[in-house]
Structures are given as structure tokens and as C-alpha cells.
Amino acid sequence: MKKQIFILSYLWVATTLWAQQAPTPASEVQKALEQKAKMQETSLVKNVPFTNIGPTVMSGRVVDVDVNPNNPTEFYVAYASGGLWYSNNNGVSFTPVMDNSSTQNLGDIAVDWKNGTIWAGTGENNASRSSYAGIGILKSTDKGQTWQHMGLPDSHHIGRILINPNQPDEVIIGVTGHLYSSNSERGIYKTFDGGKTWNKTLYINDQTGIIDVAVSPKNFNIVYAAAWEKDRKAWHFSGNGNHSAIYKSTDAGNTWTKISVEGSGFPTGEGVGRIGLSVFDDNTVYAVHDNQYLRPDDKKTDLSGALSKNDFKNMSSEEFLQIEDKKLNSFLRTNGFQEKYRADNVKQMVRSGAVAPVDLAKYLEDANAMLFDTPVIGAEVFRSDNGGKTWTKTHDDYLDGVFFSYGYYFAQIAVDPNNKNKVYVGGVPIIKSPDGGKTWVSINRENVHVDHHSIWVNPNKEGHIINGNDGGLNISYDDGETWIKNNSIPVGQFYAINIDYQKPYNVYGGLQDNGVWMGAHNAPMNREWHQEGAYPWKSIIGGDGMQIQIDKRNPSIIYTGFQFGNYYRFNLKTGERTYIQPKHQLGESPYRFNWQTPILLSPHNQDIVYFGSNKLHRSLTQGNEWTAISGDLTNGGKKGNVAYGTLTSISESPFEFGLIYTGSDDGMVHVTRDGGANWQLIYNSFPNELWVSRVIASQHKKERVYVTLNGYRFDDFNTYIFKSEDYGKTWDNIKTNIPASPVNVIKEDPENEQVLYVGTDNGAYISFDMGESWNPFSKGLPNVAIHDLVIQPEAKDLLLGTHGRSIYKANIAPLQKMKAAVQDQVFYPFEIDPVRHSNRWGNTWNRWSEAFEPSSSFTAYASQDNSIKITVYSEDNIALQTFTYQAEKGFNYISYDLSISTEGKNAYNKRHKNAIIDKVGNGKMYLPKGKYTVEFVTKGSIEKRILEVK
Numbered sequence: 001m002k003k004q005i006f007i008l009s010y011l012w013v014a015t016t017l018w019a020q021q022a023p024t025p026a027s028e029v030q031k032a033l034e035q036k037a038k039m040q041e042t043s044l045v046k047n048v049p050f051t052n053i054g055p056t057v058m059s060g061r062v063v064d065v066d067v068n069p070n071n072p073t074e075f076y077v078a079y080a081s082g083g084l085w086y087s088n089n090n091g092v093s094f095t096p097v098m099d100n101s102s103t104q105n106l107g108d109i110a111v112d113w114k115n116g117t118i119w120a121g122t123g124e125n126n127a128s129r130s131s132y133a134g135i136g137i138l139k140s141t142d143k144g145q146t147w148q149h150m151g152l153p154d155s156h157h158i159g160r161i162l163i164n165p166n167q168p169d170e171v172i173i174g175v176t177g178h179l180y181s182s183n184s185e186r187g188i189y190k191t192f193d194g195g196k197t198w199n200k201t202l203y204i205n206d207q208t209g210i211i212d213v214a215v216s217p218k219n220f221n222i223v224y225a226a227a228w229e230k231d232r233k234a235w236h237f238s239g240n241g242n243h244s245a246i247y248k249s250t251d252a253g254n255t256w257t258k259i260s261v262e263g264s265g266f267p268t269g270e271g272v273g274r275i276g277l278s279v280f281d282d283n284t285v286y287a288v289h290d291n292q293y294l295r296p297d298d299k300k301t302d303l304s305g306a307l308s309k310n311d312f313k314n315m316s317s318e319e320f321l322q323i324e325d326k327k328l329n330s331f332l333r334t335n336g337f338q339e340k341y342r343a344d345n346v347k348q349m350v351r352s353g354a355v356a357p358v359d360l361a362k363y364l365e366d367a368n369a370m371l372f373d374t375p376v377i378g379a380e381v382f383r384s385d386n387g388g389k390t391w392t393k394t395h396d397d398y399l400d401g402v403f404f405s406y407g408y409y410f411a412q413i414a415v416d417p418n419n420k421n422k423v424y425v426g427g428v429p430i431i432k433s434p435d436g437g438k439t440w441v442s443i444n445r446e447n448v449h450v451d452h453h454s455i456w457v458n459p460n461k462e463g464h465i466i467n468g469n470d471g472g473l474n475i476s477y478d479d480g481e482t483w484i485k486n487n488s489i490p491v492g493q494f495y496a497i498n499i500d501y502q503k504p505y506n507v508y509g510g511l512q513d514n515g516v517w518m519g520a521h522n523a524p525m526n527r528e529w530h531q532e533g534a535y536p537w538k539s540i541i542g543g544d545g546m547q548i549q550i551d552k553r554n555p556s557i558i559y560t561g562f563q564f565g566n567y568y569r570f571n572l573k574t575g576e577r578t579y580i581q582p583k584h585q586l587g588e589s590p591y592r593f594n595w596q597t598p599i600l601l602s603p604h605n606q607d608i609v610y611f612g613s614n615k616l617h618r619s620l621t622q623g624n625e626w627t628a629i630s631g632d633l634t635n636g637g638k639k640g641n642v643a644y645g646t647l648t649s650i651s652e653s654p655f656e657f658g659l660i661y662t663g664s665d666d667g668m669v670h671v672t673r674d675g676g677a678n679w680q681l682i683y684n685s686f687p688n689e690l691w692v693s694r695v696i697a698s699q700h701k702k703e704r705v706y707v708t709l710n711g712y713r714f715d716d717f718n719t720y721i722f723k724s725e726d727y728g729k730t731w732d733n734i735k736t737n738i739p740a741s742p743v744n745v746i747k748e749d750p751e752n753e754q755v756l757y758v759g760t761d762n763g764a765y766i767s768f769d770m771g772e773s774w775n776p777f778s779k780g781l782p783n784v785a786i787h788d789l790v791i792q793p794e795a796k797d798l799l800l801g802t803h804g805r806s807i808y809k810a811n812i813a814p815l816q817k818m819k820a821a822v823q824d825q826v827f828y829p830f831e832i833d834p835v836r837h838s839n840r841w842g843n844t845w846n847r848w849s850e851a852f853e854p855s856s857s858f859t860a861y862a863s864q865d866n867s868i869k870i871t872v873y874s875e876d877n878i879a880l881q882t883f884t885y886q887a888e889k890g891f892n893y894i895s896y897d898l899s900i901s902t903e904g905k906n907a908y909n910k911r912h913k914n915a916i917i918d919k920v921g922n923g924k925m926y927l928p929k930g931k932y933t934v935e936f937v938t939k940g941s942i943e944k945r946i947l948e949v950k
Contacts, residue, residue: 062468081804097144121158236640276411290407394437426452443480510545565593580623612647629676663692682728734771759786
């Protein structure tokens, strides 16, 4: 392979980098939400219907549950990015109650059950990679039918909401604040007038917010608050600090005193992490703490004598050469070293000085391993029996495996309201203690997902628990021995989706903490599978599911995996799977793989696979062997504990093999036109360091390329979409009228090069003029993050992979036909799909079932609002049915039930003595088989189309 040559674009040399983007002001976010709402009212595609196709059995992250204490079969469930759902039948079914709001992102909810008032704190209270910001406090006084914005618009993330049960207009809010930047709208806020005005009663600093607030059950004057200092960056996350602490109020949150001080028994200082609280009474309070102090060195030796990674960190070359070959080979095989690295040749490499013993440890220290390594103390539980004056750790040993090293994701603790010694803690598993925290057992069971974020304990029924986790909702009536799984709603958090070309075609998707699944696009969303015993969607692999590529020649061969580039090649027919992640050479720095590692099958040869680390790798053998065809295509990474300086997007032009673009998480966009021999940096008009969410080589023009950037990781919520017509030498900003929202994906329409689709953190848009203007989709589609979109070209379906509401589908055949000739007409009906006749129309299969009602839909484009007269004529020109439709500017979907009017029936029967039309079971008359003319008449326009009933 030729030596890699990196050439800076001449425009790059001449262009100064944009300064790092500042957090988007709350006023601009609110303005963007208002702008989008107005756009939806006049959007040309506001009537394009989207249908949710699931899946449902795997859920999204639950952040809170609020239960009616007098009727625990009635409750609300808040999802991190999937909105608020209501059940009054113990979770058998749910109804969404926030779909008409500006956001689906939630951190906490509180319900005044006496009056039916709901308080929603928007913005997730966790600090994960996809914890979306909110827009402040929302309030509903009609059980979610309408929502009122009650302030705190720059809070971004809400930790907890407390309502005074005796004075429901008195509310305390714990505000966590911005996730990726500092801000002052964080701390404790209190209102006495139902949210009209707020007082900030506790403020520590602009990096320390309030993650939890807990009140004494019978005394609202006694309140505890957990302050959390954190600093999240794209490359580093510090979830602890000197200002993380517990505060107490004895006057209902009006004034506060720090109580986790030196000498109190509770940890203090730099290693104090996230804290969760639960209060039993005025004196007894529990706290779960993510202790980020390092554990004392364990001097115990491994009795098995096996080598570990840490053994090599301080080992000399002489000591290394003394290791028995058998022992060293066992370590190399067990830890997945490439086959070529065995004891004899590794020792030779050490003798020659090519590598040092420490390189064996470095070889294994990828981002995934670092995520699960646990040198910190981790989860620990403290209890106070004197109102927080002094604290005692309840257990002597470590609570290993509860938090690992990412305790920032957890901090839920609950004490049984009737037993001060029965305690529950949510972490990776959910655990309970019957003796005040001295001993613990897991109550995770086979149908309970991991990663727990909400625990409700029934004050009136012992052993009744409702638990929310990354996999949805579970209910137990025997204190966690057995659980009901209450997943029946589509709230999956997808990172990526894809399709195949089978009939019916399948949809594939990678979900946050729920693996990779596949299912037919038309799989029914109902409970029939309970009878059949097989859910129509199938799991392929666990973990955090990521990107999927399907071999177009053989849909049984797919490439997918989980976080940080742990990808496999699967043969779904045989069950075989092969690990395919490219490996660096011993002695080299480990490759850096993004959380959402990009992978691509070449459109020119489906045996050729591209894989992104900080370099671009190519395999000519379906991932069996790899060659790095670039040097580092990022800005080199940054020192931190999060994988950074990684590729995020890969695209190869369908016009030319080896014309490849890459994008990185630190804003780098490169192109090669010779298969990787030479690379050019094409980065001259983009904001600095923003995540390149997509780079797309055009399928319509060889020179054309699109780039989208996402500023979420800087709390920059602006919209960045760029297009180049010269391989990236120059760029045009085509975001035009899209309201501020980070962009995740852009896609060209495969048939109409003027049509583009975009998915943002707050919805999806379409452009009919290559980005000169945009229209939002909205019908059936809430304001939810769109992480991915894909088009099935044969079915002409657009599929949206949302991060919170699973997958939506819409047919775009009419949208693809949008041309100037269509737009200029007063009213233009598109061709009508044929309908298959059935004797079931209007009839029932027994006396208890409902009649089957057929329907057809006429799709049309109107250049203005107008009243349309629609008449259906038989082949011999008999008017069988007439009705009117009020068309709106844009695309219209006109429903017709295929019925015939009484006048039409009489006229038809008079002429057709041998083909009499009669009423059927539901009293209606329907079109028989045949071809019909549908006439559309409006002022200045008459159009006709054929409707065939086969």
C-alpha cells in the first residue's frame, strides 16, 4: 500500500476555524419551539400520516413512576426520551399524555392525585450519552390533555419534584442544570403559587446542581437535598467533586444547611459522587452514594497464579522473559490477543525492544474495558437515625457489581414506608436489604432488565413494588421474587436502523441497552403473539445495539454489534457469528472506537467492509482480515476517560469505488478519491469540534456530498447542514428555515434528487428544493429525537428510527413525485392504488364481531386551501357516490370507504339487471369488482383518476 499522504484543503489553510460554540440560550430554544409549532400548521406535509411499527417488547429508559397511593393500579410512567404514559389498569395498557407538548424528554414527574394535577420536569435526570435536555417545568391540570410552561427554561435537566400534600400550590424542584456546560439556573427552586413565581432557595455554583430531593413522609418541613458536582465533556466525564453533598431544610425548603460535613460520617471531598435519598421519618434517612475514591490497593495474590492485565504495567523486560510460556499463552488466549501473538514471538519482540511488557496491558485497554474496570469504591449505603447529624455506612463489604465505574447513571434508593430496615437500591441489578443495609440480595429476575432508575414501594401493601429500568416497567407483589413485565408500548431508544429487500422487507435496529432486533415492517402491533408464543421481532445480540449492515445478495449475512466497535458478522440462517473488530498491532496505541462505531458495506462489492476507529479500515474478505487505509482521520483525541477522536460516519460514492468520505466526533471531514492512498481534509466552513453526525456521498451526482453536525455535546442546539457540489472544496449552508435543533441524519430521496430528509433531536423534516426550504412532519409523530432514517426504495417507505418512540413508517411515493408541474396545479390527485375486493366488506364472521370496514385513500397535492367535489363513476358513467373534501395547501389524504349511495345503487341496478347491488351486513353498499373513474372538481380544476377494484 502506498504511503499515506494527508493534504490540507487550500480552503482550510485560508479559513479560520469557528470559535467553539457557546450553549444555546434558553430564549433561542423557546423561539425555535414556537417557530416549529407555526411551521407545522402550514407545512406542506402536515397531513402525511406516520404509523408506529414498534417494536414494543423491548423498552426505553424509565426515569420515574408516580402511583396513586389509594389505587395503585393507576399510575404515570415517565420515559427519558419517550414522553409520559398513563395507565389505570395496572399497566396492562397505556395512553400517551404528552404527545401534544414540545418535548418528550423527562427527568421527573409529580402528581397531585387529589386534584389530578401533573408536574413534569423536562430533561433527563441521568447523565448518559443520550440524556436529552428539556425546556423547564410543564404543568397539566387536566390529566395531560393540555400543558402549561411554568418556567425554569434554562434548567435543561430536572432531578426531583416534591408537592406539599397539604398545600398543592407549594412545590419544591431540584434542578440538575446543564449537562455539558455551566449555568446558574440550577439548585433548589420553590413556588408557593403553583409555579407563577419561583424562589431559588439553594444554589452552590454553576457546575453543581440538585439531583435528588426527599421529604419526611408526614412532615413537609423536613426536606433533604443531594447536590451533585459534575463536569461532562465529549472526551471526559467527572461525576464527582468537593461540592457534592447532602443538605437539609427544616422549614420546607426555604433555607438549607449542609449536613454531610467532616466528622458526620458521610464522605466528603473530591471523590463524592452522585447521591440518592430516601426518608423513613423525621429521624431516619438513607443515602446511596457513588463513591469515586479509589479503593485501597489489594495486596492479595491470585491463588490460581493466572496473569492479569495489571501485572504487566510495572513489569521489567527481564521479569517478563522469565514467565513460563504456558502461563503467558494462557493469558494471551484468554484475553483475545490475535493468533499471531503467542509466547515465543511476543518474547522475541520484548528482547528486541520492539515492545515493552506494559504494551500487553495497553493492548487491552479499550474504551469498553475501561467502562467496566472498577478501581473506585463504587456504590455504598449510609443511614442516619438522628436527622442527618451523623451517618453510618450500613455494610462492611463492597457492593460490587451494583454501579461499576459509572455510578453517575444511578442513585435510586427506597425505604419501605412501614419498615425502616427494608431498603431497596437500584443500580445495574436491583438489590434489597431486610436488615437496614447490612446484607443485600439481588431481586433482578429473568424477565427484569438491568439498569434501574425508579423504585416505588406500596405503603399499603407489603411486597408490592413498581420498578422502572432501561428495559421498561416491572411490577412485583412478592417483594421481588417474581415480576410482571409491562412492556406493550413503543418507546424504544434507537441509535440506528436499516432495512433489507425481502418480501415483506425486514427492519433492523440497534437500541440503547436493548441490543439489536429485527422484524417484518408489517408485523402487527398487538397481543396476538401471546397466544402464538413468539414475538414477531427477534433479538440478534445484546448490549447497546449499534449500526447494522445487511448483505444485499444474502440477507442472512448481517454485520452488527454493540458499543465501542464490538461488531460481528452473523449468519442468521446457520446461527454462526464471527467477531470482526479490527485489532491494532502490539506496541501501537490502541484504536479509538466511538460508542456508535460506523460500519459500511461497499455499494460496489458486498464482500468489502469499511470500519471506523480513529482510522478507516477496509476488509476485502467480509471482515476476516483488515487493512488500515488511512492514518488518524481525527484531530488526535484528547486526554480523558471517554473515547474521543473517533470516526462517526463513513460514506462511499455509488459512482466510483474508492471515493470515500469520513466524519469524526471532533469535527473532521476527510475525503479520498483513490481508495485511501491520499486523503484530503475538507473542513473549511464548519463550527469547530462538533460531532459529524453524517457525511453522505450523493447517489445522484458524483461531485455532491452532504454533511450534518450535532452540537448536543456542547449544549449547542443549533442546526448545521451543509452541501458541497465539488467534493467538499466549498460548502453551502442549507439549514435555511429549520428551527434550532441538533441534526442527527440527512438522506437523499433515491428517486427525486431535489428531495431531502433530515432527522433532528426534535423531529423530522423534508425539503423539496434541495435544502432551500424545509417542511416538518407531524401527523402521528410527536416531538421526539430522530436518530436515523432509511428509505425502502421498492416499497417507497420512509422509516424513522427515534430515540424514545421506536420506529415510524410513512409511504412517500406521492412525495417523490413532487415536481414543478405538480406544484403549479390548483389540485393534483396522484394515481390511486388498486383495491382487492372481499366478501368480508361490511360483514361479520359471527354475531359478536364488528363488521369489516374497507377503505381507500386518494392522495393529492393542493396549491391552496379549497373545497373539492369528488364523484365516483362506473365504467358506463353512473355516479355511484359523491362527497366533498376540504383540501388544505400541501399533501392531502382523502379517505373513501368504497361505499355506494342509495341514488347510485338505484341508478346502477336499473341499468344492470344481472348484477344487482344490495346492502350487506352493516347496511351499506360497496363497489363490485371493476374499474371506476374518480372525478375531482374544484374551482378552476377538473382531474380524473382510475380506481380499480380487483
